[in-house]
């Protein structure tokens with residue numbers, strides 16, 4: 001018998017480790033699928049992610065049951081639970097897919113030692129990415145710090161085909177498993193999320209992928225930055241939890257690329273169908289880029305990637321904390337920022353362009369440390385992923401790999417006007433502004449207080465002046481770079 005330990009790969013199809021566990025034995029019904037609720041991991045959880053994970057586990061269990069098998073669920077330290085389960089099922093090996101964050105790697109090292117002590121073999125596979133960290137490197141063998149070079153190699157490297165799901169006869173029979181019920185969210189110590197978290201499981205993920213590939217993938221390059229167009233795949237939570245395999249997603253892009261080439265018909269549109277499918281693939285590569293950044297530098301989870309000569313003097317006084325609260329509540333008086341922050345609360349998701357805008361606003365208009373924003377996203381995003389979230393935040397804060405230069409500061413009004421010209425996205429999430437014309441929405445900061453009261457009495461005035469804060473941000477970064485003398489910050 002062999003145990004297969006599910007972690008961030010909550011699916012049976014296109015699961016490299018599960019396929020390997022099945023392939024390694026000729027015996028019938030020899031693979032026992034297992035999931036362990038680990039309190040050390042749960043300590044980092046938040047309601048939207050736990051909700052999605054539990055729903056995905058229910059779907060995974062249903063998939064196994066359809067195959068005449070079942071998912072074994074346990075709670076505790078995997079370094080104790082897995083040797084015990086191996087003993088119970090008389091398993092001679094445990095197989096799992098690698099996870100690349102610092103926390104996961106420490107846990108896995110302990111599990112390996114415990115299994116070694118128990119005389120149980122273990123095997124791992126790389127499954128969550130096409131090209132595992134450490135395999136796409138500079139000519140000197142170092143991990144890439146600049147995405148473009150990483151992407152060129154990632155794009156040109158051959159990709160594996162999806163792996164088949166195991167047949168029922170390969171899996172332990174349902175009646176050999178205790179079939180304990182899954183815990184409730186309350187059993188795990190979490191409240192139900194206030195947000196409406198998207199449906200979990202492989203079927204739901206496949207539906208999202210199929211819907212995206214029907215049409216949006218061919219327009220992705222031109223439309224992806226416009227939040228009201230809903231032109232992106234919404235697969236981030238599925239990719240985070242592994243309810244769909246990366247090879248399956250890539251295979252869909254191969255079909256789309258063949259279609260796109262036929263559509264482009266020799267044309268050379270910069271943002272046409274071929275460029276669009278390619279652009280979508282490059283987003284998949286960003287995910288793997290950040291995975292390898294975190295793998296090579298686990299400390300970036302809490303520290304700046306980029307060294308500045310001096311500490312960045314982020315604001316931290318009482319006024320700054322009030323601004324932080326207004327940002328989290330979507331009450332900054334900057335409509336595109338507030339719409340994003342409210343989308344996050346309602347859907348446990350935020351559009352990528354808007355994530356960039358709200359992150360820039362927190363760090364460069366409010367001069368607040370990116371770690372505040374990261375923590376808030378961690379609590380509220382269903383797709384929160386240490387590598388991507390950290391990468392996104394440090395990009396916006398100009399502290400990361402291949403980050404936005406410190407002097408590039410988004411103007412939140414111009415961003416709103418450019419990417420939500422009809423204020424459709426804004427009015428969806430800010431009902432107070434629904435009857436205000438797009439012109440007035442996009443010039444909210446310039447209207448008189450009287451005019452603002454007249455148009456939308458319940459929507460706040462801007463909490464800061466963008467032009468003034470932009471200058472302060474530039475000075476703050478120049479001081480951190482050692483280019484300007486320290487000066488008393490004037491709040």
Ligand SMILES: Cc1cc2nc3c(=O)[nH]c(=O)nc-3n(C[C@H](O)[C@H](O)[C@H](O)COP(=O)(O)OP(=O)(O)OC[C@H]3O[C@@H](n4cnc5c(N)ncnc54)[C@H](O)[C@@H]3O)c2cc1C
Pocket residue numbers: 224232233234235236237239240283284285286287288290350351352353355356359377381383384385386388389390391392393396
């Ligand atoms: C401040 C900030 C925080 C972020 N936090 C997260 C996070 O916690 N988890 C997360 O998955 N993404 C994060 N992103 C990246 C990006 O915003 C989301 O992946 C994307 O919005 C998800 O929507 P989608 O699935 O429709 O994306 P699509 O545009 O359809 O992209 C397809 C997939 O590519 C990956 N991807 C896309 N953009 C990026 C990117 N910039 N970096 C890394 N991977 C990317 C995701 O897996 C995504 O599902 C963050 C970005 C910023 C600026």
